[in-house]
Amino acid sequence: MASPYIDGSLPSSMYSIKDCRVSKEKIVVKILKGDEGYYAHYHVIYQIISDVEKEVPLVFVGRQLYANQKILVNNVTVDQIDIDKKSKSFIQKNLNRFELKFVEHESYEVQPDELIYFKAKLRKGENLIIIDYDAELAQNRFGFERKFTLEYSLYPSKFWKSFENVEFLLEPSDEINVESSNAGGFTKIDNAYVWKIKNFDNDLKIEFTPQYNWFQTMLLTLQPMGIALIFAFISGFIHWKLLKNRRERYPKKYNWLVPLGILVVAILFYTVFFLSYDLIDWVLNQKSKHGYYFLLIIITIPFFLLIYGFLTWFADVQINKRVNRLNEQK
Known part of the structure; x- marks a missing residue:
């Protein structure tokens, strides 16, 4: 999540960089089983320190997002804003793909239905933003043995001032085997897999398989x-x-x-x-x-x-x- 770059409103775009800092970003992902197989429920927590009181536009990128979006800003429910691709300059179509801009000369490939766009009224001092949503898991459906891929967009996090690391917790409902991760090694605490992520250049990808009896x-x-x-x-x-x-x-x-x-x-x-x-x-x-x-x-x-x-x-x-x-x- 970060503030998008909007043509004609550079001060608003720069607000998240100059006047804010994220003291904590924590992502808790629960792997649940539905009628059609496994899916992921995301509970994302941002602790933001703001130097001034101001309303700021924010865009959250939820890979494979499909349902149950909920936004809380300082314990107040905030409505999601529909993105009009024709009028919002921070998302543009380039050939067969869409590009999201957090800065003027850099873009990030997205799908419009993966975006959660809203405006947050931040008070001076500490703020808490919580985003919940359900997301699909990429999986191979051919053959009996399934391998699931969980994706999380880390790219927007690098635009926050004084950002240190992201804490990522994976909580499966059943026992799983983590096959690979581009975030390095993890620590297992009880039934949760925990990563401390400091590199935001690539989206997080975790591949896992179910444990069989x-x-x-x-x-x-x-x-x-x-x-x-x-x-x-x-x-x-x-x-x-x-x-x-x-x-x-x-x-x-x-x-x-x-x-x-x-x-x-x-x-x-x-x-x-x-x-x-x-x-x-x-x-x-x-x-x-x-x-x-x-x-x-x-x-x-x-x-x-x-x-x-x-x-x-x-x-x-x-x-x-x-x-x-x-x-x-x-």
Whole structure:
């Protein structure tokens, strides 16, 4: 958050630099689970020391912002001002992107729906500004294992006078694994991950993945193919036992369990394979995209029938030979 540069009002633009200093910026982010997956709730606190009493325009950049914006200035609710891109000179369209200006000769790429614009009546001395909002988390939806990316705009903070560092707290509702962060190392206090950030040149990005329990980990390791192969092995073993029993009882008759078993095992294998996608998604409590895996089923059915059919026929032949040999010895 900072005061935007507005053409024709340089003193107002410079106010945040010359007459204000931020004694503290603290961001508390709670990772919550909604109907469509995880999202982030931001609670941003600014402690501002002002040398004079004055109203100042401020713009807050909320990456992936989508709902529940709330602004408090010294415990008083402040309404958000709609940004008119045609009349406000601090946000301009440049080709297919929008640029926000906090100083005259420097711009910052934004989307208009990520901006919270308001006017704060600052009193002389200490002021408290609190901004709350919900934001989406960037995530890969392809495959079962999710990786989430949390983004926070640090760029405006560098325009405040005497700014030292930003305290960033990440409070997940469930256990997570922090995979990477461009803010360096963190300290874990209870269930919170804490960063002290001093470099404001780049936006903060934190990548994390959920922690899975042993059953979820097992399913993720097996994947649908592994689960289907286990069922195929079990059903194939049962098929072999049935083949053996029938051959021993009726060595001279046609073994109709050969084609029937091939068909049943194939149906079981592909049914389990197909349903395993929904099973894993259900256990993980998510909805994932998996591409056109039914095409894989269509393509592989002939090969499965050919390979399993040959193995079954070969097993039946060997069982029949052994049974006939034993009968001849009697």
